[in-house]
Amino acid sequence: MFAWSPGEVAAPHPTFTARAAIWRDQRAGLISIAEAQRRSAAIGAVEAKPTSNGQGTPGKSRPPVARPRHERPSPNESRQYAxxxxxxxxxxxxxxxxxxxxxxxxxxxxxxxxxxxxxxxxxxxxxxxxxxxxxxxxxxxxxxxxxxxxxxxxxxxxxxxxxxxxxxxxxxxxxxxxxxxxxxxxxxxxxxxxxxxxxxxxxxxxxxxxxxxQNQIINTSAPLKNADTGQQAARERLLRKDWAKAVPRS
Structure with missing residues (x-):
């Protein structure tokens, strides 16, 4: 009644099969002992619990959605110029x-x-x-x-x-x-x-x-050749200057 039969043997667990493959590779010299231990531990590790997405519901965290270009704020006013x-x-x-x-x-x-x-x-x-x-x-x-x-x-x-x-x-x-x-x-x-x-x-x-x-109009009514530059003319100009100082001003 309790006789053993080949058809009743259960298949090995997937975790056992994966770990066995890892250690076979290590025995063959394909990977190191440290790498085999790391891979073997990672197979049976429990996955981390999902974090909240900021809206009160559990789920994976997402990066902030980029604002469309036409909705971005305008730059600040500046007097800087290139x-x-x-x-x-x-x-x-x-x-x-x-x-x-x-x-x-x-x-x-x-x-x-x-x-x-x-x-x-x-x-x-x-x-x-x-x-x-x-x-x-x-x-x-x-x-x-x-x-x-x-x-x-x-x-x-x-x-x-x-x-x-x-x-x-x-x-x-x-x-x-x-x-x-x-x-x-x-x-x-x-x-x-x-x-x-x-x-x-x-x-x-x-x-x-x-x-x-600039004013380009030059007065030519009194040419230089007719100007009196003698000693008598200089004496008369000096006398007129002295007489103007002697006149009392009101």
């Missing part, structure tokens, strides 16, 4: 659009110079991006030669921020002597005549009066 800069970065397909916009902000912060001090946190607040995103922007700008970075330290060696310097690729061409010389050499002489309106062609080197802030 100085002249080349369009090389704007035409560089290796940079992302946000990296190009960040380069324009850095150019504006430099003002009339080529250097500014900033932190990644401040840049993140300006661009409404995380510090890791700002780091990616800076890595791309440094990689392609648009900016140079230096760590700002105090007297004790503590890091205070970053010193950002823009290169010649960002500055306009006329700020560099070589670029300005190339432009002057390539510009025809008939087009480049900056002093044509103030220098007369018949009188070389003579600057004419401007019609906006």
């Amino acid at each position: 100085q002249p800069m080349a369009t090389t970065a704007a035409r560089d397909d290796r940079l992302t659009p946000n990296a190009k916009a960040f380069l324009q902000v850095l150019r504006a912060r430099c003002g009339k110079g080529r250097e500014t001090t900033i932190t990644k946190g401040t840049a993140g607040n300006i661009m409404a991006r995380s510090t890791r995103t700002i780091r990616r922007y800076l890595v791309d700008l440094v990689r392609f030669g648009y900016v140079e970075l230096e760590t700002l330290r105090n007297s004790r060696g503590m890091h205070l921020g970053l010193i950002v310097r823009i290169t010649d690729q960002v500055a306009p061409f006329y700020e560099e002597a070589r670029g300005l010389a190339k432009w002057l050499a390539a510009t025809p002489r008939a087009i480049f005549e900056p002093f044509k309106s103030v220098v007369a062609s018949r009188n070389k080197g003579v600057t004419l009066l401007s019609s906006k802030n």
Whole structure:
């Protein structure tokens, strides 16, 4: 009645089968003992309980849903503006659009110079991006030669921020002597005549009066050749001056 029969043997548990396969691999030298122990312990481990999603119901936590672009807040009002800069970065397909916009902000912060001090946190607040995103922007700008970075330290060696310097690729061409010389050499002489309106062609080197802030009407009623410059005329002018001082004023 209780005789054993092969058909009544139950199949091994899936957990046992998986662990046996792991230790077979370890015995064959495919994995180490530590790795086999880790895999074997992970098979029978109890899964963690699901956390709440913030709405009172259990479930997996989800990252916040990004706000649509047209519903995002407008930037704060600012009087900051960018100085002249080349369009090389704007035409560089290796940079992302946000990296190009960040380069324009850095150019504006430099003002009339080529250097500014900033932190990644401040840049993140300006661009409404995380510090890791700002780091990616800076890595791309440094990689392609648009900016140079230096760590700002105090007297004790503590890091205070970053010193950002823009290169010649960002500055306009006329700020560099070589670029300005190339432009002057390539510009025809008939087009480049900056002093044509103030220098007369018949009188070389003579600057004419401007019609906006100078009076070009010259009084020619008393020519210099008729002026009396003798000693008698000088004596008469001196006497008139002394007589005017002697006259009492009411």
